[in-house]
Each structure stands twice: as C-alpha cells, then as structure tokens.
Amino acid sequence: MLKSDPKRFYITTPIYFPSGKWHIGTCYTTIVCDAIARFKKMDGFEVFYLTGTDEHGQKIEKVAKDKNLKIMDFLDEQASSLKKLWELLGVGYDKFIRTTDDYHVKAVQRIFSKLYEKGDIYKAKYEGHYCTPCESFWASSQLIDGKCPDCGRTTELAEEESYFFRLSKYTNQIIDLIESNPSFLNPKSRQNEMLNNFLRPGLQDLCVSRSTCKWGIKLPFDEKHVAYVWIDALVNYISALGYGSDDDSLFKKFWPADLHMMGKEIVRFHSIIWPALLMALDIPIPKRVYGHGWLLFGEDKMSKSKNNIIDPIELCSRYTVDAVRYYLLREVPFGNDGAYTNRAFLLRRNADLCNGLGNLLSRTTAMIDKYFSGVLPSPLVDSELDLGLKETANNMLKHIRCHMDALSVPDALGEIWTLIDASNKYIDETKPWVLAKNNSDMPRLGTVLYNLAESLRIIATFLSPFLIDTPNKIFDCFSLECPKLFDGVTAFGLLKPGTVVKISDKLFDRLDVEKELSTIDAQNASLGCHDIAKTDVSANENAFPIIKSQIDHNDFSKLDLRVGIIKTAEHVKKSEKLLKFTVDIGIEERTIVSGIAKYYDPSALIGKSVTVVCNLAPVKLCGILSNGMLLCAEDSSGDVVLISPHKDLQAGSVVS
C-alpha cells in the first residue's frame, strides 16, 4: 500500500518585542494561533506551532540599562515571564524561539553572507538625522515633529554607511505574488493597501544594518555593523526550523509555512519584505499571511464604569482561563477590530458558558444520576426527535473545518453552540421528567439521556482546541479521555452503556454582571487605576514610558524655557496634525509649528500663555520653519494638553 504524504501544518505568531509588560493584545494573536494549531492537530495534521521573542535592537539595550540590568538577564527574565503567561493561558506552542539563540544568530549571519555574495546586499551611504545623545540614525519620516522619536531632542543631518537589501528588484515579483495569488494575503483590504501604497509606486531598497547600535547580530563580512530588525526578526520563521544549521530536517518537513498570523500593523513586513528575502534566497514563499484586527478596550457605555481590568493574569485568576480564551476567540470578529469591555465579557460568560454549556452538563448528569443512579443507560428506543440532534452532531466537523480554514474562529465556535442549543431544546421536546413518571417509558428515557451524553461527548471533543479545562471536566463526568483526533468522533454510539456518570460541578459560576462591574470599579478605584478606557493597548504599550536616565543640573540648564503668549494660530494646510503659531516670547515673536491640531481649535488658543522651548534647533515641518517647541503633556488615553502657567505672566518670563 502506498503511504500518502502526511498532512502538515506550520503556523507562526510574530515574535514579540520584550520591552514592556505583556498585555491582552499579545495574548489575542497567540491564543488564536493556539486554537488553530490544536484544531489542526486533532484534524489529523502534523503541526508545528512557533512563537517567541525578538530580542535585539537599541530599545532593548536602553530598557535594560535603565533598569540597571545586564541585557541578557533582562531578556531572560522577559522571555520566562512570557513563557509563564503562555502556560497560564494554555498555549501549547511547539517551539519558542529567541533571536538571541545561537542557531538563529548563525542562520542570520549565513543569510547575510549569501545575499551579500549574491549581490542582493550592498553597501551605500545614506543621509539621515543623527541624534547624538541617543547615538541613533533616523530617516526623515521617522522623526516626530522633526525631533528624535526616542528622546525628542533635535537631530542633525549626517551620513552613515549602511548595507542595503535590493528590495526594489523584487517589486514586480511581489506584485505578481499578491495579484495572482489572492489567498496569500488577507483580509483583502490589506492587498489593496500594499499594492497602492508601496508596490505600484515601486519599492525602495531597504536598509538592513546599523553601525550605531551594538545590540544585534554582527554582519559576518563587516563586524562594525549589526543586522537591523528586518532580516534578523523575519528569519526566525525559518531559523526555528533549522534552516542554515547542520540539521534542517524540520525545515525540509514544514516549510513553506501554512500561516503567518499577525496584527495588521506588521502586515507590510510579512507580505513584502519577507517574500522578497525568500525570493532572494530561492526559498518558497509562505502560503498565507493574515493580518487580524486589534482588540480595543472600549468604554463601557452602558454603565458608569470607565475602568477595565485588562491584565490577562488578573482576568484569568478571577474568571478562569477558559472564559478569557472563549471571549477572545468568540467575540472578536476576525479580521476586524473588536472591543473588549468587562460587560460584554461577563455577559458572554453567563450566556454561553454558564447557561448554555454549563447548565446542559448539569441537567444531563443530574438526570442520569436521579433516574438511573448514575449509570449510563443504553439507547433502546429511537424517535424522530433524535434524528435532528444526531444530524447536527454529524455535520459538525465538516462545518467547523470550513470555518477554521477560512480563519473564522468565532463561527467555528458558533457551530459548537448550535449543538449545545439543539441539545437543550432536545431536552425540552423529549421531556425526560415526564418519561420518568412512567415505568414503561424508562427505555425511552434511557435513550434520551444516552443521546445527551453522546452530544456532550462530541461537544467536549470539539471544544478542546479552544478551551483547556472545560472539555476535560466534561470528559471526566463520563470517565473518558479526550480523543487525540476528530476522526470518527461525531457518530453516536461511542459511549459505553453502564459507564458510571459523575454529577458535574458547576463548569462556570453564574455572576451578577452589575454587581461584578461595580466590584471591578471599586477595586480599580482603590488601586488608583485611571481611565484606561478607549485606550488601544496594542499600540500603546509605552503609554507611560519608563523614566529616562538621570541628568545633572548642568544638563537641565541648557534648556531655555520661557512663557510665551500665542498671537496667531492657524491650521497648516495639507496637514492633519499641525498647527502654526506665532508666539511672543518677550524678546521677539517666533513661528512655531506644533502637532496638536487634533486636540485644539486654533482660534481658541489666541492670547493663551504656553511654555516654549526657545533654544531648540529650528526644523522644517510641512515646509514651514518651526523655531521652538510648545510643551505638552499626553496621558494614557492619548489626550494631549498644552502646559500653561497657573496665572498669566509676562511674555518671556523664564521657566526654571
């Protein structure tokens, strides 16, 4: 007999940048992938699920330094805290890669050499903006209001030698890849974005090295340079499989990847740069790249609550891991952004997990206990009513598989709930409590309860890729183990009559939503949590950046801060963010451009006192020379406010 090729599935999350605290947005991607990976395993695939951390770069160096830690100590700590989080959330990855791992470093170096020899990497000078204190180069587009994006100080023009990857060469190939292969990049709107914004205008070659940053992988042909993020980070998807090492059997087995999953913010790197690199290396292109939406933390409009518990660990310990996984997988429409609110979470938990699933198990096991002393009866007397239930169960795998292939995880879960709902309805229609009153109806009653037990077995089986403890609790009641594969599980008749059935504990406690919300409010208030509603956490991990390194008074005295009075204020044409001001700083009037158009109506600012940084080097913004800076503060919700003196002072008053 011919052995057919085993079915394989390689799925990846992005590697996470360990500079801050982990939040529930990181969890979202990873849990979705986990569910897909588990599903594929049970569906007969040999699966490899990869996740990990992206550990190089200046920021890492800086954060470690600011925390007074050795870089590797800091990184070890971060990686292990992430692994702990995945363990808590039941994430069963097959490999956790760290870009500081030996084999990865070697693979990156080999790839650099290969591309260099091929001529796809070349050395060139480029002009950039250099921030001396930060020792970093920035492109014009990276500057924020003309200032260093890291420290906000003025930068100066300088030249740097760097290595470039000939990305431009691959423009047409990538266009062709996306256009002729619609399943490669999804959702479809991302294809348009990539094509219109980058590909059709033509790609620019990509700077792939840095000479100012030390914390990175050294280029084998030029030790003064380290790999800049692109090649380093993206290569993890193949280095993790042993590409470029002595043992590349996993690579041969699993590449090309079946699915690179990520948040929409990094689709560009995965759908353009990554395929181009692979093309340059003559490696096959991954089959699918999917950019999912963000999990947003919306304000709970229905209540006065403005606070949300968003710490995943806190959420799990309070409401169970399965409830958190269920909510993330069920409530966030895939491909779109989804909003997390405590209310929605609690309502979902009650409606689906307590009332739907938990109560079904409860009433079923209770009846087997009550009417058959806890021994599973035999199915003896079939009826028309049974057919619908069996059919629903029989079609489940087909339907769920279809949704999972389309990456519609919420719909896949919905499919399981149709069987849960059908089972609850089946109880109502068959009325076991009426059958129980009549001895002659006992065989029929036994059949009904047997069918319900079978239904629960099937439900638990299909839940097991998505939830962790709950399926096992259900199997436990029937003294079963979770099957390894879906194959053959949907047909009724697997459970052995005579099995001892345990009455289940409550799967999930029903909660009073209003009470729970006020408890959360009270707790947050006592913890001093401020309004974190409306905050997009995935884009906001550095809402309150860590304290910068200490300066002495001499450093401080270099700043020339003065009170200024706004004389004129207007919108900068062709700009969404910028306002142009004339500010009286006592000795003269200055033109200052500031990126606060979103927060202020210019006409309302005329005559107001503000704080001005007067000796900041001028910078051109949208063609206007801005000579100074208006001090502003931003809170965690993204609100930006000008800093003004408590009472009006003479223009030019010195701030010290």
Next chain:
RNA sequence: GGCGGCGUAGCUUAGUUGGUUAUAGCGGCCGGUUCAUACCCGGCAGGUCGUUGGUUCGAAUCCGACCGCCGCUACCA
C-alpha cells in the same frame, strides 16, 4: 493630501453576483416548563439598512454627492 475600508434593531452583527414580510445572538418584555447554575423552551417588541439624489419594474445591495468613524501612507523604517 493620496489610497483603502466601514456606517443594518439598545449592543454585537448575517446579508457572495440587486428580487417575495431584511438576519442571528445578547439585552428587554410576555408566556410555557421544572431535569438543571432564577436555568431551559416558545413568543413579542424594537430598524425610513448614515443622509441625499439617480439607474431599475424592483436597491441594504449598483452609480454620484454629502456627513460621520477608522486603517495604511506622505521626498529611502
């Protein structure tokens, strides 16, 4: 400014190529039931499908304008 997307019941949302009374879930109300976690089952209410013109026998669905929200991007990430 360029490109793209979205706007359907209180909330979340189905509506591939235009066609009978426009989904479904949650929440609300009413009824039924009692095995069960005040649960389950049934029913009802609630929508001028963002606004406005047009094409058509007929539009949530196609075209134009407008309003509102969002994403990507802006002289080499």
